[in-house]
Amino acid sequence: MFYNSLLNLAEMKKVNLKDVAQHVGVSTALVSYVLNGQAVEKQVNKETAERIVIAAKELNYLPNQIAKSLKMRKTHTIGLVVADINYRFSTGITRAIESEAKKKNYTVIYGSSNENEEKFAELIDVFVNRRVDGLILVPVENSQDQIRKLQKTDVPFVLVDRIFPEMETNCIALDNHKASYTSTSYLIARGHKKIAMVNYKTTLFHLLERNRGYRDALNEQGIKEEWLYEINTESRSGDMEKALSDIISQQDSFDAIFFATDTLALDGLKLLNNKEIKVPEGISVFSFDESEAFELFYTPITHSKQPLEEMGKLAFNTLIELINQNKVNKLICLQADLIVGQSCREILV
Amino acid sequence: MFYNSLLNLAEMKKVNLKDVAQHVGVSTALVSYVLNGQAVEKQVNKETAERIVIAAKELNYLPNQIAKSLKMRKTHTIGLVVADINYRFSTGITRAIESEAKKKNYTVIYGSSNENEEKFAELIDVFVNRRVDGLILVPVENSQDQIRKLQKTDVPFVLVDRIFPEMETNCIALDNHKASYTSTSYLIARGHKKIAMVNYKTTLFHLLERNRGYRDALNEQGIKEEWLYEINTESRSGDMEKALSDIISQQDSFDAIFFATDTLALDGLKLLNNKEIKVPEGISVFSFDESEAFELFYTPITHSKQPLEEMGKLAFNTLIELINQNKVNKLICLQADLIVGQSCREILV
DNA sequence: ATAATCACTTTAAACGATTAAAGCAAATAT
DNA sequence: ATATTTGCTTTAATCGTTTAAAGTGATTAT
Structure with a gap:
């Protein structure tokens, strides 16, 4: 096999920074600068920059997000724990959160607690271990201790729908x-x-x-x-x-x-x-x-x-604020709409 | 602040292997061996092993999965793309897959293509960049090219529900x-x-x-x-x-x-x-x-x-086989159940 | 007395990125 | 003629793990 051939390399396992660098004949630093839009700032030669961009494209280089996450201490991932995926409420906010997340280049990892306290705790643990940048939680009954534990951590989170009024947390809920x-x-x-x-x-x-x-x-x-x-x-x-x-x-x-x-x-x-x-x-x-x-x-x-859409959107954006600036304190209260059907008769007095 | 105090350290940012090692007074290698159950194999002194386990617990050490993933080239994460989270089919298999995944210590990252070809492609890209160990896909119409692209990759995947009969893929579907x-x-x-x-x-x-x-x-x-x-x-x-x-x-x-x-x-x-x-x-x-x-x-x-439960379970387990052994070729065909209600009358001839 | 074995433990090189800091010619200043 | 600046590039440390390979004393064998 011609491992050096462009075509084969592109189809081969995974191309990394070093491969691109070697292909162009420069150091990985330069490739990293160029590919992260710091070409001008770091005064990279225009022609070199172009060659790097072209090579990256030809080799079909995709940065390894794991390595990036490790170095940057940011995973660009958030964890979402809903109470039960079968609730319409859950699919509603999940949809909203996911689409908002995608817009901002975040990935959502998700779990359903099925209203079970232990499973709720487990999911949070898993997500924290995965070093999510933040959490959106629909907490289950009696999960106060879990939340308190989370507060001692530096992982930002927002609660949705369900509040613990005795605690100070960022929360998006209905009035x-x-x-x-x-x-x-x-x-x-x-x-x-x-x-x-x-x-x-x-x-x-x-x-x-x-x-x-x-x-x-x-x-x-x-x-x-x-x-x-x-x-x-x-x-x-x-x-x-x-x-x-x-x-x-x-x-x-x-x-x-x-x-x-x-x-x-x-x-x-x-x-x-x-x-x-x-x-x-x-x-x-x-x-x-x-x-x-x-x-x-x-x-x-x-x-x-x-307003599920709005709730999901607000939850995500509040979380992003928390992630970026660390100090926000929000209890956002939304209003419900009264949808009039025909299930309530008019009783004449 | 007493950074050295156990209590404070446990409540501090993140404890890593090195912290545990220093606390016990041994090298990170030993800690790693012990915490990964290789204590006997690597002939670690029993008493030392115990001290390491205790220290890890006291310091509330949680391994950094990102670092682990980078080193091991395994994320223990799978990507799931459903066609639309609002379908009952989707929540059904999502639930099954998630619970099966949790049993085997896998995390699911999830996305909904909303039956949109582009979004489907984007999601796969994001997941592959995140170095998921494998993918479970409910493909959208006309996504053959996407699937073919994926086949050139070393990322294992299984299709659920929807087959492209002209392609050789691992697939769990209904007859x-x-x-x-x-x-x-x-x-x-x-x-x-x-x-x-x-x-x-x-x-x-x-x-x-x-x-x-x-x-x-x-x-x-x-x-x-x-x-x-x-x-x-x-x-x-x-x-x-x-x-x-x-x-x-x-x-x-x-x-x-x-x-x-x-x-x-x-x-x-x-x-x-x-x-x-x-x-x-x-x-x-x-x-x-x-x-x-x-x-x-x-x-x-x-x-x-x-049989949604079964489909989800099979999809996940087939994927795990693929991840572990690389060569499986499965087209699993499941049978539907006829659920008799009262919506079909009996017409006498 | 020296070598070999044993029972542990440490060292150090990965994994794939980012990014200060240092390096190095060529151009300009003194 | 030497010092400084400019323009570009490389070196190397780092993130937190894993794990071959090497190290180290004590014990046993020759």
Whole structure:
């Protein structure tokens, strides 16, 4: 084989700086300068520079990012941990983050914690070992210690969606209280009085905020009672069954169900289908976020919609600021949109 | 600050091999041997080994994977390119691949081509530059040249779902012809005679195979005509509208619609909802794969189901074989499951 | 008494880039 | 005639690992 032949070399294993340098007959330093746009600054002879550029192209030279990362102490990689890749929320922000990252020449390495504390911790460890430049995290329940551990590190990170209010972290989240308040108010405005709230039994702040928004709206608008049904993740379908049975048994007194997440709404709507309760005639339904699944439901579901694109974009760009300047302190609160479907009837007084 | 204090050092920036070595008072080589389980092989003094292990733990030493990768010429990272993260297919195999990868201590870097040829090429370039050990690809239409380029490289890869039959590649795919044949036969067996097939207008082999399966089933079972409607991705909703209008206008003569993908089925079912055609009373519906969206449709959709978990697992493990041994040649064909719902009525003859 | 073996441990060269600092002719200044 | 500057290029250290190869005392063999 003619290892020296241009063609063969280009097709051979990997071409490195040294190969290019030897081919042109200069040192690796010169090649590095030229290929990194420092030709003028370092006063490289124009003709030499050209020869280097041409040779690099001909040899199909691609810099070894690993070596570069080691030397520069920058990997141009960020880690993303979502709660569950099957959530629409996850694919939404993942998409946004990935496309934003690509624009800025960053690579995303990704993992799904599946709402599992240990897996969450493991993923962070793996990413930190890989020397990611930063992390975007959707933390799981009870991961405060993990986050605190991370804070002692010099790895910048931003939380998305879920906040720990007792900690100072950079965070992009929805104003869940307000979104929930607005939603509940919308139901009240349409004449609903007895509104059930179905939420997970959780300590996650963002979900508790949805309860608080619901409660505050009721109270401030003269409804002194509240009807909160809590679903345990471990006994999910059973709990939902119980909650809906309870709501339905008092069917003529309950006006609406407010589901605190799209996953809950999906479960709930399936059950309502089974029980042959019509929406909104039998009962009004309001959801937080929407699942793709809603598209085939006979009634468009009125819901509160999170700006996923924007969240992802903001998360990424905040992280980049952190990476570049080190000191930013941000708690960005976004507003939800109220998407009016036909799942909430108008009750005349 | 007491840089020498254990506690502070552990909380400081990054601890490296040298730090551990100095702390114990030995060379980095010894530390490396011990921490990589070569203590016995390299005849390291037991007591020394212990001291090294303890020091590493105390200092919270984590090996720098970048340096390791550079030296070992192995990144323990694989690249995954899916066609669109919003497809259920994508999240399905992504999940499987990721969990399999984690078991074997691999990290996945991931990207979505959004069915775009250029983005597909870009992603591969980025991943190859990052020196991934291998690639799992769901190729986009017309990406043959990209694949051929990749073959000239020493980067091992496996294709998933979509094959280019004219090329020799390692590939995990469904037996689409058979799945489609079986599905069509099922419809025929239930007394359907005039069955419309709705598919994308495409050159993608796996989708064409679905057409062929449909056609062969019809022909071999005495139905000499075929009714193929092709949807152009660019004029998607218009084309679907046209196709369905055409099918419906002859409603009493068409018995069933066979959608070649879940995305097409979703679009189609939405339109049928709008047009207030009932499934299966008005027309039978069969889908290839299912979308989460089907869960809220009033009728469980009968469909052909791909074993996503298995596909992902096989893809990953095949890739690992390739990475380790270099020469494997596999075209693994999986079989679909027929999931019987209630969307295909029984037509009595 | 000297050589060989043993049981450890260290040295130092990679991996492929970046980049201060030094080197070296030729041109210009003193 | 010598010193300085200019214009360009090379040298060599560095990032944090891995791992042949060499080193080193103590023990055993000849």
